[in-house]
Amino acid sequence: MSKLQREGIWNTLISYAGIAIGYVNTILLFPNFLDEEQVGLTRLMLTISVMFAQFSALGFVNMSARYFPYYRDKTRQHNGFLFLLLTVPLAGFAGATALFLLFKPAVADYYLAESPLILEYYYFIIPLALFTLLFNMFTAYLRSLYKTIVSSFVQDFLLRILTTLLISLFALRVIDFRQFVLLFVIANSTGALVLVFYTLWLKQLFLRPTLMGLRIIPFREMLYYGLFTFLGNISTTIITTIDQVMISSYSLSANGIYTTAFFMTSAIMVPAKSILKIAYPQVADYWKDADMAGMEKLYKGVTMVNLIVGLLLFIGIWANIDNLYSFMPDTYRAGRYVVLFLSAARIVDLATSLNGVILATSQKFRWDLAFNIILAALTVWTNWYFIPRYGINGAAFASMISYSLMNLVRLFFVQAVYKIQPFTWGAAKLLLVAAFSLGAAYLLPFLGNVYLDMLVRSLLIVLLYGGMSIGFDIYPPMNYWLKMQLFNLTGWRI
Numbered sequence: 335m336s337k338l339q340r341e342g343i344w345n346t347l348i349s350y351a352g353i354a355i356g357y358v359n360t361i362l363l364f365p366n367f368l369d370e371e372q373v374g375l376t377r378l379m380l381t382i383s384v385m386f387a388q389f390s391a392l393g394f395v396n397m398s399a400r401y402f403p404y405y406r407d408k409t410r411q412h413n414g415f416l417f418l419l420l421t422v423p424l425a426g427f428a429g430a431t432a433l434f435l436l437f438k439p440a441v442a443d444y445y446l447a448e449s450p451l452i453l454e455y456y457y458f459i460i461p462l463a464l465f466t467l468l469f470n471m472f473t474a475y476l477r478s479l480y481k482t483i484v485s486s487f488v489q490d491f492l493l494r495i496l497t498t499l500l501i502s503l504f505a506l507r508v509i510d511f512r513q514f515v516l517l518f519v520i521a522n523s524t525g526a527l528v529l530v531f532y533t534l535w536l537k538q539l540f541l542r543p544t545l546m547g548l549r550i551i552p553f554r555e556m557l558y559y560g561l562f563t564f565l566g567n568i569s570t571t572i573i574t575t576i577d578q579v580m581i582s583s584y585s586l587s588a589n590g591i592y593t594t595a596f597f598m599t600s601a602i603m604v605p606a607k608s609i610l611k612i613a614y615p616q617v618a619d620y621w622k623d624a625d626m627a628g629m630e631k632l633y634k635g636v637t638m639v640n641l642i643v644g645l646l647l648f649i650g651i652w653a654n655i656d657n658l659y660s661f662m663p664d665t666y667r668a669g670r671y672v673v674l675f676l677s678a679a680r681i682v683d684l685a686t687s688l689n690g691v692i693l694a695t696s697q698k699f700r701w702d703l704a705f706n707i708i709l710a711a712l713t714v715w716t717n718w719y720f721i722p723r724y725g726i727n728g729a730a731f732a733s734m735i736s737y738s739l740m741n742l743v744r745l746f747f748v749q750a751v752y753k754i755q756p757f758t759w760g761a762a763k764l765l766l767v768a769a770f771s772l773g774a775a776y777l778l779p780f781l782g783n784v785y786l787d788m789l790v791r792s793l794l795i796v797l798l799y800g801g802m803s804i805g806f807d808i809y810p811p812m813n814y815w816l817k818m819q820l821f822n823l824t825g826w827r828i
Contacts, residue, residue, distance in 0.1 A: 393564030595669030
């Protein structure tokens, strides 16, 4: 198993530890100690801060993956690359903040009737967006250095532990809701500071500008690439966040229910996000070396690792969906089919794996922009059409359509232009194994106790899915890795 896959797996383990904490927060704490409107507010603030940061970055997050291989030289402080990486986005943040303040009256008109609570905390979004931007930029820089563990730990574990602490303080009435929101913003801003200090500890915090960097890659070329990726990132941001923005205009409470269901499916994407942190710079290196054989091998390997873990999580969540909702107030059950539609979209995303990364870092990156713009328009239209008619289920269905189309278009384009695709017969076998395991779990009757039922049902799925995946040798590198781990732990050879 390659270094990429090993580090991706360890990133995945960290992320799943964070997911466990996130499930405690999302299923047990948020719904039972905050009302739906308050939950919806915290989720919307995070969503808007992500959009704010994407606008501010001006496409420079992707620039790190594309151009850093040409700047990499620690003895020369990477030729001033970090200074370039931060300067333009911070200038973009200043401009985005001015627009955010200028358009407050329009935002007030949009949310005042049904969701006035967001206006009370409008200015809290500015510092949250700033630190989200810094976190994104330092994550991109560290990813280019092949240092991803700490950023995963911060995002997927530390911030969720801090959130658990804050909800506990609110539940014990140590703080009121306004103090909770203030501390929530501060907690979600600490991640950027941790990455800054980590970069300093690595002795990679090179902030001194140098003219040498402008000779390696012309700044005009970087701005040109940044413009295209900026437009592409904005399109992607619209695709991934417009549902929450539009639902919140109808009801913050509905957004609270929707985003709770949304988070329940987020575990499915953990392997993809973890591996992507390593794969992005490696894809850029393959382009630099014109190594298409290595690219295709990586493409297929990432797809299989993503699907093995993602499908297991999907069937585990869906088989236990009623058990999960039993821990929340009954109003949250309205999100049941949101889970199904969003899970389907995420499985398609896992199956197509690196198509977006390959296209965004290639010479055909302008096509990725065109695809994103068309699909962003489709996302807005489908949400506009389905949300008034079907509420949060309509939003989830619209997202499923958009995600699936975006990935399939990229998949076919990469295959047509570069003659590589991510699928093997192992992927088809894995789908059959997942279907069989889910069907067997459905045949198991409810055991009378929710904890016992979840335990037995989940164990049944793991035994069937894991046993058949290993027994049929669906992905040999994974089997080899498992055997090596068992040998390291026990000394037994298999």
